[in-house]
Amino acid sequence: MSITFKHTIIHVLDLTMNMPLFSTDLLLLNDETESFITRHLMKIFESSSSSDAIFKEEASLPKVLEMPLDTEAFTRLSHEMAEVFYRYMMEYGTIPSGDLILTSFMMDGGNYLGIFKLNYKEEFTHFVEHNEAGVVARIIKHKGIFPSASKQVDEGVIINTDNLKVILLDGTKSKYLSLLFDLEPALSVKDTIKAIEKVATKVIEEHYDNPVSALTELKNNISESIARTQTIPVQEIMEQTFGSDEEVFESCTMQMEEYGIKEAKIEIADPKISNKFASQKLKTDTGIELKFPTHLFKDPDFIEVVNNPNGTLSIVLKNISQITNK
Template sequence: MSITFHNTIVHVLDTSIGHYILSSKNLALEDEIEAFITKHIGHLFESNEVARAVFNEEGELFKMIKSYKEEDFYQFSCKIADKFFQYMLNDSYIKSGDVVVSSFTRNQENFLGIIKLNYREAFTHQMDEDGDGVATSLIKQRSIFSSNKIDEALLINKDSYEVWLLDKSKEKYLAQLLEIENHLSIKEKLVVVEHITNEVIEEHFTNPVEVITTLKSNIAEHIFENSSVPVAEVIKETFKDYKEVEEECMQKMEQCGFKDEQIVLTNPKEAKKYISHKLKTNTGVEIKLPTQMIHDIDFIEFINEPNGTISIVLKNIGEIINK
């Protein structure tokens, strides 16, 4: 990924002091600082937690983007800072932080980036020197940024007006603040598909474990092979012996707008969560198994007992390791 920065600035949005502080100069992009910002931008393009969204074309931000010229960068960044801060003053639950506004080129496409760096608290040392030597104490620093994690950000393709939106805040306020029609992220789409399917499975199967595991295995296989989840195909594969259940599940998918959904993953690491399956019994016993093993009766067998309980038999175990 090649990124060339044109303008980058940081404004302080600390509600505890009652007003924001606008920087009068662009940020000096020394090597470590540039690497820090580049890392976060790269993650936004690759993360399955980022949603693709579209502007409300009547909204203020969209009009600002349409008329944007690079010589307007400073005024644009100040308007963004003001927009954030005024909203934050009305919602005390939104965390204080600094907002980084940047214009850059990535793979010959022009972008505007808005990244909110939320403050977190951490302890550091403080040294006071007097006639008797140096006294060291611990103090709490509040305006510390995480080097690995951001919760709120927006990337805008200035040419196509495509939007990448990350909002992991509890308030989920960015779409409203920036007048954007928010779509579900890839991760959120997968959660919806799983929820609907699991609901149908729990309703129709007395022992749903095997069917749920089949679902997870089918999802993982498609992600590994094509970095995508074709919803209709996965449902058909999961319920191939139960046509009525398949049709009911697809009806529910259609009601939620997922019937013809092809969920394309930007990061195939999402498949990792599907390669194992954890079982927990009402007696407190937990078993974690490779997903594909759960169908192999040479290794595990589920037995429905006459009294309505379930027995689990683990087979061909060569060694038990205490962890």
């Protein structure tokens, strides 16, 4: 995906200054700054923590975006957004200082407005000063360093100005961006998966004497679906895991519906999610930990869970030709 930038501007939102510092002119982009901004935008697009969102009826920004943003209109909008951000920062008290970037760009034939905040971090650097003795280099702590392009920002939105669809990333404790932009956010991929695991774990623990097998079966079904289709079709996964037990299946389906994810089909682009379900980790009350490929749990030639007469469990590992001490 290639990005063509139209307008970009940066404003300083430093709480120690007690007021925002507005840029009066657009940011001049070179290859390095274009790459820096592009990488941050792509992380918002691709993050499993990002979620789709829509504007509420009372939102004012869609009305502004009905008209094309020339340089003057874009700059004026950026000042207004910076003021709103700074007001929220002052009111909440938990939102850190940072610089606000607004950028209008084209990608794959679509028009977008990206707004994200680069929160400051502290790093040590050198400082050179001149005195009577000559040049002196000192080490100082710089409090206005941006996160690197390899790091994901905490706060950002990307708006498709053609259809007003929004991608929202809000990793702050305050979760204030949906209020600031008057948005109705959906669950992110990450939060949707958490909801699936939470509901399934609760139902399994309520209905099964040995929840380990059922939970591993669930993870294996998810892992196989991701490997095969790069998706998690929620209804299909529930049928595969609980279809033979009508009571459990109905309980799980009903609770999934409460989260609004019963019919969801989650697209998985983040390899970290695939890796999470590809392996399973168990810890016993005796302190023993086991980690193994999820699909092997279903194969009795390699792993078997035995219910003992005294109510305890035994895990039998089979066909091992070599053990490595790590």
